[in-house]
Amino acid sequence: MENNHYPSVETCIFSILHQVPPILSSVSILLNGSLYDKMMQLATSDQQLLFFQLKYGIKNKITILHSGQIISSSWCEVIQCGPYEQGIINFQKTQVTFVKSSDDGKSFKKLPTFNMLSIRDENPITKELRCLPNPVQMTLIKPTPSLSDDDTLFAFTDIQTLAQLNVTGGSFIKVTNSDNSSIIKLFVLLYPNNLHAESSDIGAIYVSPRILAKFPREKVVTISNYNHDTSKIQIAKSASVSRVGSWNNSQRQYQSIIFNNLKRFFTKRKRLLQVGDLIPISFDSNLVDLYTESDDDTDFEEDNDSLVWFRIESVELENDPVDDIPFIIDSNLTRLSTSNVVVERPLPMAQYKYLSYFNLNTNFLYDLAIFPYARRFTDIINTSLLCSMNASILLHSNNSHVGRATLAKFVASWLGFHLIEIDCSVLPSNNGSLEGTNKIIGHIKAKIENVLKHTSVTMIFLKNMNAILSKPDPNQDPDASKLSQTMDFEITKMIEQYTTEFKGVSFVASVNNIDDVSQVIRSHIKFEIFVPVPTELQRKSIFQWYLSLEQLNKKTPGNSCIFKMGKDVDLPQLAIHSAGLTPLDIKSIVQTAKAKCMDNFDPFRLMCNRHNMLISMESLRYAISMARDEFSTSIGAPKIPNVTWDDIGGVDLVKGEIMDTIDMPLRHPELFASGMKKRSGILFYGPPGTGKTLMAKAIASNFSLNFFSVKGPELLNMYIGESEANVRKVFQRARDAKPCVIFFDEIDSVAPKRGNQSDSGGVMDRIVSQLLAELDGMSSGGDGIFVIGATNRPDLLDEALLRPGRFDKLLYLGIPDTNQKQQNILEALSRKFDLDKDVKFETLVNNCPFNYTGADFYALCSDAMLNAMTRIAADVDKKVEEYNKTRNENISVRYWFDRVATSADTDVIVKMCDFAKANKELVPSVSHDELAHYLRIKANFEGST
Numbered sequence: 001m002e003n004n005h006y007p008s009v010e011t012c013i014f015s016i017l018h019q020v021p022p023i024l025s026s027v028s029i030l031l032n033g034s035l036y037d038k039m040m041q042l043a044t045s046d047q048q049l050l051f052f053q054l055k056y057g058i059k060n061k062i063t064i065l066h067s068g069q070i071i072s073s074s075w076c077e078v079i080q081c082g083p084y085e086q087g088i089i090n091f092q093k094t095q096v097t098f099v100k101s102s103d104d105g106k107s108f109k110k111l112p113t114f115n116m117l118s119i120r121d122e123n124p125i126t127k128e129l130r131c132l133p134n135p136v137q138m139t140l141i142k143p144t145p146s147l148s149d150d151d152t153l154f155a156f157t158d159i160q161t162l163a164q165l166n167v168t169g170g171s172f173i174k175v176t177n178s179d180n181s182s183i184i185k186l187f188v189l190l191y192p193n194n195l196h197a198e199s200s201d202i203g204a205i206y207v208s209p210r211i212l213a214k215f216p217r218e219k220v221v222t223i224s225n226y227n228h229d230t231s232k233i234q235i236a237k238s239a240s241v242s243r244v245g246s247w248n249n250s251q252r253q254y255q256s257i258i259f260n261n262l263k264r265f266f267t268k269r270k271r272l273l274q275v276g277d278l279i280p281i282s283f284d285s286n287l288v289d290l291y292t293e294s295d296d297d298t299d300f301e302e303d304n305d306s307l308v309w310f311r312i313e314s315v316e317l318e319n320d321p322v323d324d325i326p327f328i329i330d331s332n333l334t335r336l337s338t339s340n341v342v343v344e345r346p347l348p349m350a351q352y353k354y355l356s357y358f359n360l361n362t363n364f365l366y367d368l369a370i371f372p373y374a375r376r377f378t379d380i381i382n383t384s385l386l387c388s389m390n391a392s393i394l395l396h397s398n399n400s401h402v403g404r405a406t407l408a409k410f411v412a413s414w415l416g417f418h419l420i421e422i423d424c425s426v427l428p429s430n431n432g433s434l435e436g437t438n439k440i441i442g443h444i445k446a447k448i449e450n451v452l453k454h455t456s457v458t459m460i461f462l463k464n465m466n467a468i469l470s471k472p473d474p475n476q477d478p479d480a481s482k483l484s485q486t487m488d489f490e491i492t493k494m495i496e497q498y499t500t501e502f503k504g505v506s507f508v509a510s511v512n513n514i515d516d517v518s519q520v521i522r523s524h525i526k527f528e529i530f531v532p533v534p535t536e537l538q539r540k541s542i543f544q545w546y547l548s549l550e551q552l553n554k555k556t557p558g559n560s561c562i563f564k565m566g567k568d569v570d571l572p573q574l575a576i577h578s579a580g581l582t583p584l585d586i587k588s589i590v591q592t593a594k595a596k597c598m599d600n601f602d603p604f605r606l607m608c609n610r611h612n613m614l615i616s617m618e619s620l621r622y623a624i625s626m627a628r629d630e631f632s633t634s635i636g637a638p639k640i641p642n643v644t645w646d647d648i649g650g651v652d653l654v655k656g657e658i659m660d661t662i663d664m665p666l667r668h669p670e671l672f673a674s675g676m677k678k679r680s681g682i683l684f685y686g687p688p689g690t691g692k693t694l695m696a697k698a699i700a701s702n703f704s705l706n707f708f709s710v711k712g713p714e715l716l717n718m719y720i721g722e723s724e725a726n727v728r729k730v731f732q733r734a735r736d737a738k739p740c741v742i743f744f745d746e747i748d749s750v751a752p753k754r755g756n757q758s759d760s761g762g763v764m765d766r767i768v769s770q771l772l773a774e775l776d777g778m779s780s781g782g783d784g785i786f787v788i789g790a791t792n793r794p795d796l797l798d799e800a801l802l803r804p805g806r807f808d809k810l811l812y813l814g815i816p817d818t819n820q821k822q823q824n825i826l827e828a829l830s831r832k833f834d835l836d837k838d839v840k841f842e843t844l845v846n847n848c849p850f851n852y853t854g855a856d857f858y859a860l861c862s863d864a865m866l867n868a869m870t871r872i873a874a875d876v877d878k879k880v881e882e883y884n885k886t887r888n889e890n891i892s893v894r895y896w897f898d899r900v901a902t903s904a905d906t907d908v909i910v911k912m913c914d915f916a917k918a919n920k921e922l923v924p925s926v927s928h929d930e931l932a933h934y935l936r937i938k939a940n941f942e943g944s945t
Contacts, residue, residue, distance in 0.1 A: 022084055028078070031076055036100040039051060062088070063088070127220070129352075131209060131212055134356060136154065150269055152208045161223075172185055173225065175215075178218075182277075208357065210280055236334045239316070244310060245344070247419065250450050265279065281307070282306065284302040311342050350414045362550075373529050373531055374407055377407060385415070390507070394509055396513070398736070400512060403584075411459070412459045420459070422460075456504055461510075465517075466511040485520065492524040542586045543590075563613045598613070645698055681788075682809045683807040685791050685792070685810065686813040699788065708737070727770045728774065731777070768800075768801075814938070829861045856922060860919060
């Protein structure tokens with residue numbers, strides 16, 4: 001095998017393997033197209049394997065292969081190994097699959113090649129600046145720089161760029177654009193690396209955030225040789241450093257740790273700077289209490305989570321300074337002082353993704369093509385800045401933890417806004433007094449104005465604003481109403497003040513329920529953005545983010561293993577099965593899956609997977625199940641039932657009708673794109689106990705739909721308008737969890753005929769009207785939402801429910817009227833029983849009347865099981881009594897089960913006599929007269945349709 005390419009790595013783990021490496025069960029090998037064609041000309045697969053062995057020196061039962069291994073550059077590469085990522089190839093046991101490359105070798109991993117004869121002697125050269133995702137280790141930089149060199153100047157590119165400049169690695173280069181210039185120290189980026197994954201990446205210059213801050217709006221810069229003698233760069237006698245105004249830089253409790261880290265920045269290395277340079281300083285806000293002004297030599301282990309910036313304001317040199325002249329700050333020779341706070345706009349994340357360089361947590365990056373509300377938010381803020389018109393936005397939703405705060409943080413960082421975030425839920429509670437209102441408003445203003453005077457473009461974000469608001473109540477007494485209005489007026493005054501008096505300020509607030517916000521406030525907020533529960537495509541994007549290599553290993557202690565998404569993980573399936581869950585739930589699911597992988601930790605398996613801890617699809621499904629079980633009560637998360645068609649017997653005709661109604665819109669939505677309305681409403685009617693509820697659950701299980709079960713009393717509320725609001729909430733929850741089934745059990749109690757009710761407020765009539773309106777919405781815009789109703793009395797329902805477009809599919813679930821149908825039900829109900837050989841269902845059903853319902857047969861099977869258990873218990877008592885007589889002992893039944901009994905004594909086997917006894921004692925739940933009544937109802941409905 002060829003070993004002419006040696007990859008550069010930052011971390012390499014060597015482990016002693018105390019066992020023989022595992023034998024791979026499968027290997028997939030990508031071959032160059034011409035090589036593949038030649039091999040396929042060989043007569044048998046054995047000849048092909050022999051050619052492969054001889055060609056590349058693969059030794060049977062000896063050679064170890066791993067995923068991604070380049071056996072021969074541009075000709076042969078291992079693309080998959082199973083079940084481990086590396087192991088021994090055994091041609092008798094390993095299934096080897098050869099795959100033909102579709103693009104003549106372009107799929108192969110290749111190192112870039114450069115033609116040194118094509119060096120251009122042109123200066124200057126235009127290149128694109130990009131941010132280093134993390135600092136490069138000194139051992140990987142060639143030639144190795146001095147430990148005192150300023151590492152924030154280190155920049156990396158390909159060898160072709162250095163050749164074009166006619167310089168060697170480690171040379172000083174001048175970077176300029178129309179506004180600024182800077183000096184960098186340019187090195188060759190070793191290959192292969194993750195930065196040059198695409199051909200478009202080659203040629204870019206990767207620099208630290210400190211250099212990027214000199215070019216905040218333009219990625220494309222001009223590079224040229226630095227023609228001055230760097231050994232003659234002056235050491236500054238003194239320099240003045242200013243704080244850049246921001247939220248973190250204005251917090252008094254952070255000052256000690258910030259200045260400690262600033263001092264460490266200057267004392268660690270000799271810094272080469274220019275007047276106007278911006279200096280980023282990261283710190284750990286959790287350690288603020290451990291730092292004091294007198295802690296000069298304190299050096300705690302920090303897990304940085306915050307970032308501030310400083311700017312070089314002025315410098316005193318030995319000779320008269322010239323504009324843009326670089327100088328060196330030597331902590332032993334240069335006197336440093338801090339001056340005033342200056343105004344600078346943050347670097348926009350849309351231009352440079354720089355937070356990972358400091359190992360800071362990065363907000364979820366919304367794909368604006370997938371998240372329309374994020375795109376609208378971004379467009380509003382960006383347009384308001386371009387038009388010099390300050391914006392005010394209200395973020396609202398029907399659910400908690402949908403990411404309103406994450407969205408605000410994303411937009412602020414994406415566009416380069418300072419963020420002033422105030423969580424209203426931790427403010428002093430508003431006790432309804434004028435003093436409490438003034439205290440809250442004063443607290444908010446003090447936090448804002450302390451920062452606002454030192455920032456440029458700024459987003460003020462009031463998180464959970466509903467915590468300080470009083471819900472509008474028309475029944476409230478006048479005095480209390482006046483006090484609640486005082487808070488509303490103060491907030492509107494504050495919005496007007498900050499969005500008119502300060503340039504570039506956007507006001508954003510978030511609330512859980514927009515109905516909690518009075519019209520006074522809403523009339524002064526220009527835009528309202530609804531943040532829904534993520535759709536299927538959005539959930540896929542969120543899963544992809546949290547399962548990315550960077551996020552899985554963010555803040556992971558130690559480096560003994562690397563978390564990676566397993567190859568069996570199906571993101572679309574995860575998105576389907578997580579319907580109705582919020583972004584926070586998805587994050588929790590991934591964390592739970594990681595914990596489960598750690599619980600199943602196997603050192604040998606970890607070593608065989610090259611120290612990759614793989615997050616499997618099984619662990620993610622387990623985590624989703626745990627999340628639904630844990631949060632179903634608190635957040636109303638719907639569940640997919642575990643009921644199959646095998647659990648229901650004798651409903652083949654009805655099953656076919658259901659498949660036609662539900663299966664078509666789900667599998668072929670394009671057929672309904674032209675505007676044809678879907679039939680999304682099904683009504684089951686018939687005698688009680690015929691499996692209407694079970695049928696609805698089987699539908700949800702068969703099509704992997706979420707399931708909401710709604711009972712009539714859950715919708716009723718004593719307050720005017722709340723009952724109709726409950727109906728709206730049910731359908732909104734279903735939209736959030738689609739594809740979804742809403743099941744209205746006993747729907748005749750929820751939607752009776754209008755005008756026949758005796759309630760004075762007309763509550764039931766309004767509920768019916770609201771239900772009709774929601775059903776109309778389902779037929780036109782309710783993709784993936786199906787409504788199923790069940791009733792024993794369809795004649796009591798409001799006629800408007802049964803028209804086409806609502807419950808337009810009426811299915812009668814009757815009593816099994818043939819012995820074969822009865823036998824099918826018995827077989828379905830008893831399929832998990834241990835049946836004796838003498839059980840003959842065809843004989844049993846001959847003794848069953850034709851007014852047994854499905855529930856009656858369920859009772860028959862349950863009673864038969866109980867009879868079997870009673871019979872076995874009596875047999876056990878006899879065996880214990882006989883045992884005591886034979887051995888002249890007096891043991892208890894528990895002792896006999898623990899020490900004497902065998903499995904044959906404890907197995908519950910149901911016999912024919914148990915079924916016969918249960919059938920003899922069973923009373924049908926539906927009489928023949930009642931059955932005749934239901935058949936008449938069926939005839940009336942089928943005749944009317």
